[in-house]
Amino acid sequence: MKHRYFKFLLLLCVLSLFMADLSAQGNRPQFFTIYGTIGDSISGEPLDGAAVFIPEKKIGTYTDKKGFYAISVPPGDFTIRISLLGYNAKSLPIKVDQNKILDAVIIKDQKFLEEVTVTSSRPEENIKSTESGVSKLSIRSIRKIPAFMGEIDVVRSLQMLPGVSSVGEGTTGINVRGGSIDQNLVLMDDAPVYNSSHLFGFFSVFNPDAVRDVTLYRGGISAQFAGRTSAVLDVKLKDPDLDKRSIYGGIGLVSNRFGIEMPLIKNKLAISLAGRGSFNDFLFKLGPRSIENTVANFYDLTGKVLFKPSEKTRLTYTGYYSYDVFKLPSDSLSSVDVNASSSTFKYRTFNQTLRFNWFLKDKTSLTFSAVQSRYLANTAAQDSSIAFDMDSGIRLRSLKGRYFSETDKNSFSFGAEANSYVITPNQLVPGPFSNLRPITIQEEFARELGVFIEDEWKLSKRFSMLAGLRFSYFQRLGPDTIFTYRENAIRRDENVSETTLIDKGESSQNYSGVEPRLSLKYELNDNTSLKMSYNRMRQYIQLISNTTAALPTARWGSSDRNINPQVADQVTLGFFKNIKDNKWETSAEVYYKLTEGFPDYKDLADLQFSRNLEQEVIQGQGKAYGLELMLRKNTGFLTGWLSYTFARTLIKVDERFEPIHNYAGAWYPANYDKPHTVNAMMNYRMSRTVTFSANFTYSTGRPGTFPAGKFEVNGNIVPIFPDRNLQRIPDYHRLDLALIIDPNPDRVKKIQGSWIISIYNVYSRNNAYSIFFDLNPALQTNSYKLAIFGSVFPSLTYNFKIGGR
Amino acid sequence: MKIKSALGWGFLLFLSLIGCIQPYEAEVAEPSKGIAVLATLTNIPKEQRIEIRTLAEFNTIALNLAVRNAQVWISDADNKRHEFSESGPIGVYGPVDPNFVGKIGQTYVLHIKTADGREYQSQTETMKAVAPVEKVYAEPKIINQVPFGEILTGFDVMIDAQDPLEEGNYYRWTWTHYYNTPYCEIYYGTPFGQNQAGFIGIPCCEQPCWLIERCLQNCTNIGSDAFINGKKISRRFITTIPYCFEDYYIEVQQRSITREAYDFWNSVVTLSKNTGSMFDVAPSKVRGNLVCVSDPEELVQGFFEVSAVQEIGTFVKRNPGSAQAILNCPPAVSADPLTCVPCSESNIRTKAKPKFWNR
Missing domain, CATH: 2.60.40.10 (Immunoglobulins)
Structure with missing residues (x-):
């Protein structure tokens, strides 16, 4: 004592x-x-x-x-x-x-309600907290959202929140407040995740058995986070139980899960290991002949070790490995320049985090973490004369330290972070008898340093302020070849006026800048508050992709002398009001964001094998603004929320660059510009063991470019496209239902099993995934709509748990 | 190496498994106005061809109409004017001097003046030498079909060639198939004196007569030496031919093209496959090398391609090996004894023995 x-x-x-x-x-x-x-x-x-x-x-x-x-x-x-x-x-x-x-x-209230809590565990948190635009979803609430094919999905659930969207169902990543997918910093126990999707984007890489909670920062972003301009998705994994052993798992249509948690030294050392794998190749066997030999599988492993030598110290190690493979049969490759009989695409994430917490005194702590994040994508063909292996990837090593101290009026923290990047653009290695020439694109080396200081200051009962300042410094390192282009000339090889070679380890370009962060809150009364936040974020690495939905094999690139970092300024204003004793929460937020250095790509850019990305990347401005309204009911047998989002995202490329398509110096909508979105989510606790949940979503169709004319050369019908993104695909809406049957808390059983019956797209709407054009003379029309989940998808998942909490 | 498009395409196939496709009435922008030109100048005779058409709306019924009665000429570096006139199919212009060929190293500019007075001009293009084709051969195309096992559906014709040491060689390949039959035309009907309908062949008035077949759809086949510079171009796919007993005579043309022509063809291939999928690259313009001199705002599509050509011809043996094969031969034909079709020189017939026909 x-x-x-x-x-x-x-x-x-x-x-x-x-x-x-x-x-x-x-x-x-x-x-x-x-x-x-x-x-x-x-x-x-x-x-x-x-x-x-x-x-x-x-x-x-x-x-x-x-x-x-x-x-x-x-x-x-x-x-x-x-x-x-x-x-x-x-x-x-x-x-x-x-x-x-x-x-x-x-004691956990299992007899009554398990509310879907979105923002936080405290009902009035939305009024009291200083920052705006922060949403926290516990895994418990994520489980209550109807899941596609029974797969509980962290990233998919986030799309029910205002301000979060994607270019389509089953696409990689999310777009937050007008940001592209690589403008989100996705952290899993402090380690950045460079591709958060399995199977191209149908499922996210986070195993729901291992996740504790997910926090999305889209407005007021703490100064401890940096490196991306749009949002931070902080996924925290569960700590292993130091007390009791448990085994859990689930059997679903897409994947099967299995996990174990056990103390090794009671109350000191414990380990958890959760695995998930898909075995859905059989789906292809049912398909047309051209795809029956397709292989598409994934698995992931999440492990965590918790060591608590004393009440004041904690050491955790998190290891995560995920693997995806996609193999195409021969027929689908006949149009490829390399005429291989089959190609295999693989991608892997391997992340590790070692984290040490030291509670110096109450409400004062020191945290250190060492992180390694690796992402590797590989494409391979086996035929001997054209065999090849093509790799791309990114590796981050990072050290972070943070001091945190809380008093009645102040929560003060400061810290530092050092990152080292190695980006491997595509490297093509021919097979032993292959006629292909090896291609080696110089790896990119970079360092990023950041220091920050932040204080949340409760100036009075009503007024609080969260002020932070971050200084970031980025250094692109040699070996590097820098091209200097003639002034005002289009960036092409023939316009290079000078070539500079940078030796290994030498600095080839530095960027630095301050990133002020400020959130203000003023409570008009106990149930109403006004909030304002301003953020500046800088981003030095980006995903190089010019397709509507990014491919998992897309490479990453870092800023250099010719490619500037992206700098975004965002202002958010929010009004929050809770009514009837916090039973109902309402909020309205408006934001405006301007990003400098927003990337787009020149027409038909070669991004895969470009040695000088600045010849393919065109930078300009990104502008995003919107309004997010939310109404939520927190308590009672019926809980849920209704949200409406108005959002616009526009891009303008710098006039001095080659005009992309027909635009030069004019604003045009981004691929993910979807002005109106309505989301509704409800949970109804029918009895002690049965919960019924439903969600409905509506959004404006994403922009598209439809051909205005055609001409024919060499038997190829070539579409003539008007200006980019002026048309839209049809609007999207969908209703999902789920019935969750939990074990009876009164009956103590060795194995606790629960069933999730879900129906995705209940009224079987043919939502457009894309509109495409084909001039097949046998058909009456030239435009078609592809709906990938064009019918109702029922699914059944069984989850079990033995022992433990 | 459009791995990306393959991955996207394969994934689209995967999606189509669970997805569904429906006609959709898309709201389309104002139709584009202007012309499309496809002009080729080579160093071998009879391969000079300039086709001029209007642009059309993007639907199945709109036609790219022929632009007729235009003045067309090619000028070279010595300011010599080589006139072209409408010959053969409408909208297609051939050299007035049938022996006109381009010279390697020479530069050329295409000029067009339409009947309504609009003038078009190409950029200056240089004819670049091209390496010869070393070998033409065919590989059986076998699919594994449950429960029948391996089935031969045809043969892939391929070539090997040696890429020169210097970088920046771009290629375009075309092929021509000649075959020798007694019939110059075939139709379906009831033969004279019989009452069973079937295929009827009208004999050629002159023998021997060769019929000519060329690629009709999606014929753009281009390559660059970016991945193989100085090495062998191997297993370069040319076309797929059906399985029948007779040897198949094919001529393959290997053409040198410029970087700009490669970019043009590459965008043609990319955009004509660009159907609106999620993994399509953002839509763009196809940048050709022609402009409207009289109205710079007018949209001019197409390319004036100046290329040296190396031809090779051979009889491809169609040996099915041990696989079960799907026989795909011309239909049995009964002769129409009453009439004949003259074997006049044209795009589809010739009396001249093909260059590499050594039988």
């Missing part, structure tokens, strides 16, 4: 540093402090955000991330009431005659 007093003293010490209220309290006759931790009754895991309230005195507080609380009361007999959404409230009598420790556990 000794360390608890020590903890308490330290707490007092820190609190006194930030004076104000405490010193005032010091003058009061006699006050004692009740403090302790609140945990989950089964796992004992500390609970963040639990309300600790003394009704007699009408005073209360919330637990911090470690479940710790401290409350100051005069002597007397009181009741302490502990409550947290999703848990049964608990009241405990306490006699206060001295400083007291009160640790308590509360």
Whole structure:
């Protein structure tokens, strides 16, 4: 118990540093402090955000991330009431005659409601928090959203939030507030994920069994995050249980899952391992002959080790490996320059994070992490005379450190980050008897350094401010060949005026700049607040892709002397109001974002084998603005939300570049510009074990370019395209339903099984994936609509769990 | 090496498994106005051809109409004017001097003046030498079809050639198939004196007469030495031929083209395959080498291609080996004894023995 007093003293010490209220309290006759931790009754895991309230005195507080609380009361007999959404409230009598420790556990509320909580565990969080545009989804709530083919999907669920969209079903990545997919920083336990999709984009790489929660920052982005201009998707994995062993898994239409969690040294060391694999090749066997030999499979493994040598220190290791393979049969390749009989595409992610937390004193901690992220894509053909292996990839090694300290009025943090990148553009290695010439494109080496300082300052009861400043420094390193082009000339080989060679390790170009971040909140009353945020974000690496949906084999590229970093400024204004005792939440947010250095590509750019990307990339400005409205019901048997988003995304390329298509210096819509989106999500708790959920989504069709004319040469009918992205594909809407049957909490069984019955696209709408054009004389028309999920998709998933929480 | 398009295309196939395709009435922009020109000048006789057509709406019924009665000429570096006139099919212009050929190293400019007075001109193009084709051969095209096992559906005709050492060689390949039959025309009907309908062949008035077959659809076949510079071009696909007993006579033309012509053809191939899928590259213009001099705003599509040609011809043996084969021979024909068709020199018939016909 000794360390608890020590903890308490330290707490007092820190609190006194930030004076104000405490010193005032010091003058009061006699006050004692009740403090302790609140945990989950089964796992004992500390609970963040639990309300600790003394009704007699009408005073209360919330637990911090470690479940710790401290409350100051005069002597007397009181009741302490502990409550947290999703848990049964608990009241405990306490006699206060001295400083007291009160640790308590509360029980998960399984008999009543398991609310879908989107923003946070605290219902009034949306009013009280300083930042706007931050959404947190727990895996528990993600599980309640009807899933496509029964696959619970983190990224797909995010698309139900305002401001989040994609170019189409089954495409890689998400577009957040007018950003392209590579403008999102996707982190899995601190390690960036460079391709968050399995099977091109049908499913995301995050195994739902391993995920704890997902936070999407699209408005006020903390200064601790950097490197992308649009949004941060922070995926946190569950810590292994230090106490009990459990085995879990699931059987679904697409993939099967299996996982184990076990303590190795009780309350000190535990490990978890979760695997997932798809075995859906049989689907192709049912298809036409041309694709029956197609192979499309994926698997991923997520492992985590938690070592807790003491109450104050924590060491975690996260390892993640994912593998996708896609093999095409011969017929589908007959039109390729290399006339191979079959080609195989593979891509892999291998991420590792080692993280060390040191709780110096209460509410003060130091965190260090070492990260390695690797992404590799490979294309291969086997035929001997033209055999080849083509690899591309990116590797990041990163070190981060962060100091965090919280007092009543301030949450202060500072930190530093050092990143080292190695980008491998496409490298083609011919087979032993191949006639192909090897192609080696110089690897790109770069360093990125960042330091930040941030403080959340509660200036008064109503007004708070989160101010951060980050300084980032980017260095592109040799070996590198830099072309200098004649002034105002189009970037082509013939316009190169000077070639500079940079030696290994030498700096070839530096960029640096400050990134101010500011969020302000003013509460008009207890249920209403106004918020404002401003962010500047800088991005130095980007995905090089000019297709509507990015391919997993697309390469990455970094800024250099000719390609500038992207710099985005975003301003958000928000109005938040909760009604009927936080039962209903409403919010309205408007944003405006301007990005300099926004990339597009010249017409028919060769991105795969270009040695000088600046000859293919065209930079300009990106402009995004919109309005996001949200209405949410948090409590009751019926919960859910309704949101409407108006969003526009426009691009303008710099006039000094070669005009792309017909545009030079004019704004045109981005591929993912979808002005109107409506999302509705509801959960209805029918009984203690059965939940019914439904979601509906509507959005304007994405832009497209349809041919205005044709001509014929050499038997090829060539379409003539008008200006880019002026037409649109049809609007999209869809309704999904799910029935979730959980085990009865009263019956203690060794194996707890749950069933998820879901129906995707209930009214079988033929939503357009794309509109395409074909002049087949046998057909009456020349334009067609491809709907990939053009019918209703029922699915059944069984999940089980043995032991554990 | 359009791996990307293959991956996208393959994925589209995968999608079509679970997806469905329906006609859709797309709202299309104003139709484009202007002309499309396809002109070829080579160093071998009878291969000079200039076709001029209007642009058309993008649908199945709109036609690219022939542009007739235009003045067409090619000028060279010595300012010599080589006149062309409408000959053969409408909208197609051939040299007035049938022996006119281009010279390697010489530069040429194409000029067109339409009947309504609009003038067009190409950029200056240089004729570049081209390496010879070393070998033409055919590989059986076998598919594995459950439960029948391996089945031969035809043969892929391929060539090998040696790419010169210097970088930046671009190629375009075409082929011509000649065959010798007694019939110059075939139709379906009831033969004289019989009552069973069938194929009837009208004999050629002169013998021997060769019929000529060329590629009709999606014929653009181009390559660059970007991946193989100085090495052998091997297994370069030319065409697929059906399986029948007789040897198949084919001539393959290997043409040198410029970087600009390669880019043009490449965009033709990319865009004509660009059907609107998610993995299509963003739509773009096809940049040719012609402009309208009288109205620079007018859209001129097409290319004036100046290329040296190396031809090779051979009889391809069609040996099915041990595989089961699908026989695909010309239909049995009964002769029409009452009439004959003259074997007049044209795009589809010739009395002249093909160059490499050594039998």
